[in-house]
Amino acid sequence: MTRTIIAQGTFDILHPGHVHYLEEAAAMGDELIVIVARKANVDHKETPICPGEQRRAVVDALEAVNRAILGHEEDIFVPIEELDPDVIALGHDQHHDEAAIEDELERRGIDCVVERASAREPAADAELLSTRHIIDRILERRS
Numbered sequence: 001m002t003r004t005i006i007a008q009g010t011f012d013i014l015h016p017g018h019v020h021y022l023e024e025a026a027a028m029g030d031e032l033i034v035i036v037a038r039k040a041n042v043d044h045k046e047t048p049i050c051p052g053e054q055r056r057a058v059v060d061a062l063e064a065v066n067r068a069i070l071g072h073e074e075d076i077f078v079p080i081e082e083l084d085p086d087v088i089a090l091g092h093d094q095h096h097d098e099a100a101i102e103d104e105l106e107r108r109g110i111d112c113v114v115e116r117a118s119a120r121e122p123a124a125d126a127e128l129l130s131t132r133h134i135i136d137r138i139l140e141r142r143s
């Protein structure tokens with residue numbers, strides 16, 4: 001049986017940290033589906049620069065990713081109910097609480113475990129492993 005993994009995030013300006021996360025998530029099973037956050041749900045940091053469909057299409061083009069979809073506008077558990085994954089792979093710094101997600105999965109009768117992925121260690125000196133850091137660098141260099 002196919003083991004389906006879900007990863008999620010904003011994925012505004014891609015960098016090697018995203019690739020690390022998605023490759024690690026893909027290695028947890030057979031099929032990786034990525035839920036790309038809607039702008040309205042990115043409320044814990046600055047609004048993404050790139051439109052949602054653009055963010056989705058670029059993630060969808062990555063080798064580790066079988067399919068990327070735009071998330072639900074209001075209820076983040078609707079796509080999970082539809083996709084019925086075996087594992088939700090949380091990013092190393094995602095603000096979501098594992099126990100709260102597990103409670104909601106149980107409440108909705110979804111049999112799925114929650115795993116936490118690791119952070120990418122900077123491979124080279126000047127590697128920029130955060131969208132915010134890339135934007136800060138652009139502002140610094142171009143202003």
Ligand SMILES: Cc1cc2nc3c(=O)[nH]c(=O)nc-3n(C[C@H](O)[C@H](O)[C@H](O)COP(=O)(O)O)c2cc1C
Pocket residue numbers: 008009010011035036037038039041042043070071072073075076077078079080088090091094095096101
């Ligand atoms: C299990 C799970 C499912 C998610 N599904 C959706 C969704 O359907 N729609 C959406 O806009 N965001 C969804 N998200 C993304 C969260 O809203 C997201 O973590 C956040 O907005 C993106 O921030 P980040 O890139 O800092 O992780 C989901 C997150 C998790 C953990």
Ligand SMILES: Nc1ncnc2c1ncn2[C@@H]1O[C@H](COP(=O)(O)OP(=O)(O)OP(=O)(O)O)[C@@H](O)[C@H]1O
Pocket residue numbers: 008009010011012016017018020021045090091092093094118119120129130131132133
């Ligand atoms: N350096 C990294 N190593 C491993 N995973 C990462 C790294 N950077 C981001 N991720 C993961 O990729 C997913 C999407 O991240 P997100 O789009 O928030 O990018 P970000 O670079 O962390 O953004 P920002 O720096 O603007 O907060 C999240 O699950 C996050 O944990």
